[in-house]
Amino acid sequence: MTEKFTFTLHATDGMARRGTVSMPRGDIRTPAFMPVGTAGTVKAMYPGQVRELGSDIILGNTYHLMLRPGAERVAKLGGLHVFANWPHPILTDSGGFQVMSLAQLRKLDENGVTFQSHIDGRRYELTPERSIEIQGLLDSDIQMQLDECVALPSSEAEIERAMRLSLRWAERSKAAFGEQPGKAVFGIVQGGDVPRLRIASAEALRDMDFKGYSIGGLAVGEPQHVMLEILSITTPVLPAEKPRYLMGVGTPDDILESVARGVDMFDCVMPTRAGRHGLAFTRFGKVNLKNARHAEDHRPLDEASDCPASRDYSRAYLHHLFKANETLAAMLLTWNNLAYYQQLMAGIRGAIDERRFEDFRLATKAGWARGDI
Numbered sequence: 001m002t003e004k005f006t007f008t009l010h011a012t013d014g015m016a017r018r019g020t021v022s023m024p025r026g027d028i029r030t031p032a033f034m035p036v037g038t039a040g041t042v043k044a045m046y047p048g049q050v051r052e053l054g055s056d057i058i059l060g061n062t063y064h065l066m067l068r069p070g071a072e073r074v075a076k077l078g079g080l081h082v083f084a085n086w087p088h089p090i091l092t093d094s095g096g097f098q099v100m101s102l103a104q105l106r107k108l109d110e111n112g113v114t115f116q117s118h119i120d121g122r123r124y125e126l127t128p129e130r131s132i133e134i135q136g137l138l139d140s141d142i143q144m145q146l147d148e149c150v151a152l153p154s155s156e157a158e159i160e161r162a163m164r165l166s167l168r169w170a171e172r173s174k175a176a177f178g179e180q181p182g183k184a185v186f187g188i189v190q191g192g193d194v195p196r197l198r199i200a201s202a203e204a205l206r207d208m209d210f211k212g213y214s215i216g217g218l219a220v221g222e223p224q225h226v227m228l229e230i231l232s233i234t235t236p237v238l239p240a241e242k243p244r245y246l247m248g249v250g251t252p253d254d255i256l257e258s259v260a261r262g263v264d265m266f267d268c269v270m271p272t273r274a275g276r277h278g279l280a281f282t283r284f285g286k287v288n289l290k291n292a293r294h295a296e297d298h299r300p301l302d303e304a305s306d307c308p309a310s311r312d313y314s315r316a317y318l319h320h321l322f323k324a325n326e327t328l329a330a331m332l333l334t335w336n337n338l339a340y341y342q343q344l345m346a347g348i349r350g351a352i353d354e355r356r357f358e359d360f361r362l363a364t365k366a367g368w369a370r371g372d373i
């Protein structure tokens with residue numbers, strides 16, 4: 001058990017990296033997928049199930065938790081790990097991204113963002129200092145600086161304004177975080193789809209000596225090739241000895257291609273949200289169980305899977321559950337999808353360990369291309 005936050009790089013295969021992030025609440029095997037537990041729960045899953053599937057860390061959301069039940073209340077109840085019964089590492093976002101996408105009547109200026117809650121209309125202010133304070137009240141292990149993420153496409157001037165504001169907020173976030181040996185605050189690279197701005201942001205954050213680096217401002221509507229081009233420009237500028245977290249990404253293919261460009265950590269609502277809407281991720285691609293073709297299909301979703309969604313039920317039954325809008329539908333497919341994502345990550349880690357990542361990448365994509373039988 002370590003009292004400090006450290007990152008150890010065990011192996012590389014091309015730009016793909018195999019590492020371990022160690023902190024007092026446990027280790028994170030990288031490349032890692034982090035299930036999103038927005039309001040303190042990975043929807044439709046028990047924490048123990050999430051853990052058994054191979055998740056070393058989950059995400060929580062400052063924006064949602066500050067509005068309900070409130071950061072001070074979570075602190076009074078022992079912090080997010082006790083409150084949500086997840087004794088392992090938790091990463092929290094800083095809230096600014098969610099304010100811009102969810103809150104009403106929001107105003108952003110040099111000091112931070114003010115907004116009205118989408119729940120009850122109350123007014124709040126989120127500054128770099130208050131965001132770090134809230135993440136501390138949640139007892140978050142890996143905290144994010146407050147940043148401003150602009151949607152793409154945007155003008156170069158707008159992207160540069162937001163990137164430079166985010167750099168000033170990075171300084172303030174890091175100062176507010178101070179020295180907390182077993183925890184970390186990450187700087188967030190911004191700069192949209194403009195190479196010179198991405199490089200400037202990454203260089204400036206590198207010089208601020210964060211314990212880890214997030215790559216933000218992507219997975220905001222741009223084509224995959226743009227995201228991958230930006231990654232290829234950005235990761236080489238970041239320190240090799242620090243973890244790199246690509247925010248909000250992504251599909252299994254996004255993850256494979258981003259690992260190949262030097263990314264270590266991922267989060268995305270895709271497996272959990274898609275599962276609740278009937279979309280299954282499998283080794284042979286995506287399967288939409290709401291499709292009528294499954295109505296009388298007695299076969300399992302994937303005969304090679306030991307997940308209850310395949311082990312215990314037919315496609316016809318899963319189809320029925322979704323048509324009937326039954327709660328069990330969301331539970332089973334969320335389980336399947338998280339199981340698939342964590343099996344993919346374990347496969348990626350093993351392939352890098354054995355220096356066969358490129359073969360693994362091509363074979364995995366070929367399996368998806370074969371499609372559903």
Ligand SMILES: CCCSCc1cc(N)cc2c(=O)[nH]c(N)nc12
Nearest residue numbers: 059093097149216217218219247248
């Ligand atoms: C719980 C959700 C974590 S990731 C949210 C997210 C997702 C995406 N796509 C981009 C950003 C970003 O640029 N900044 C921040 N703070 N967050 C982002």
